[in-house]
Amino acid sequence: MTIELSVLVEEADRFLDAARIQDYCPNGLQVQGRPQVRRIVSGVTASQALLDAAVAAEADAVLVHHGYFWKGENPCVVGMKQRRLKTLLGHDISLLAYHLPLDLHPEVGNNVQLGRQLGLTIEGPLEPGNPRSIVLVGAPAEPMAPADFARHVGAVLGREPLLVEGDRPIRRIAWCTGGAQGYIDQAIAAGVDAYLTGEVSEQTVHSARENGITFIAAGHHATERYGVQALGRYLAERFGIEHQFIDCPNPA
Structure with a gap:
């Protein structure tokens, strides 16, 4: 067709x-x-x-x-x-x-899809009143030690993440795919135990360490593989056409 x-x-x-x-x-x-x-x-x-x-x-x-x-x-x-x-x-x-439309979408968006891949319960956006709020907040099924959660992320994404280990178990987490490390300060202000994104900057590590929060950089490419697949599947099913996701590995 x-x-x-x-x-x-x-x-x-x-x-x-x-x-x-x-x-x-x-x-x-x-x-x-x-x-x-x-x-x-x-x-x-x-x-x-x-x-x-x-x-x-x-x-x-x-x-x-x-x-x-x-x-x-x-x-x-x-x-x-x-x-x-x-x-x-x-x-x-x-x-x-x-x-950005694919990052933000509530069904096929990168952030929603990553949360589902990681088995996180999605609470909602970090800034509920902001229609452009791209960071999500949620929780794992049960509290996890930072190192255990990092291993879980690595197993799901097939890539060992960078971990800055916080001083408390992860009960509540904020995340945003790609190059969203700059949102860590908003995540800290929201009182979450961990923040996960794709990339890391030099100052991100200091923010995490000095505020006792866990930070995980799981790869820009690795965290953004799922939204486009979900959108492709939606369009294929909607119109009865063929869809194939092709992953071109990227370590960044």
């Missing part, structure tokens, strides 16, 4: 409510390919490796969290950017990308 590209994009935009969210890049259709879509390949980032895999998989569209055209970047289509766009345009493949 196939679906019109325009219908697919319209539904993805509607489902994620992408138009209401200000972002650092355009959300939705970034590169237009053939008008009919039978097979979607999803992945975290529209890297050359993912595009090559999508070509091999005979995809009509590629769906990612990290696409192109970020604010402040060089707009010239040269080098790596030229090669990526040439691959898409040369094979008539569309590129759909959703950044």
Whole structure:
């Protein structure tokens, strides 16, 4: 079965409510390919490796969290950017990308999906009155020692996380996928026992240590694999088309 590209994009935009969210890049259709879509390949980032895999998989569209055209970047289509766009345009493949809308979504969002993967009970956003509040708060099924929880994270994500061990068991935790280490101060103010994200900065470690909170950096790529898969499955089931998630490993 196939679906019109325009219908697919319209539904993805509607489902994620992408138009209401200000972002650092355009959300939705970034590169237009053939008008009919039978097979979607999803992945975290529209890297050359993912595009090559999508070509091999005979995809009509590629769906990612990290696409192109970020604010402040060089707009010239040269080098790596030229090669990526040439691959898409040369094979008539569309590129759909959703950044913050995919982080925030209450069903297929990266943060909700990561919480489910880790078996966390989701309490809600860290800032309930803020529609752009991206950090979630919740709890493990039972209190866990920081080292035990870090091992659990590593087993689920298949990647050993960086652990800054706090001085108390983890009963309540805040988390945000990707490069959200800057939210640790808000997590500390909220009184949680631990904060988990993808990346770490030098000052993050000091904030965690000096406030007695556990901090876990589980990898930007590793924490953001699940939202795009969930969105791909939703679209495939909605329209009766094929979907394949392709993971291009990234240690960062």
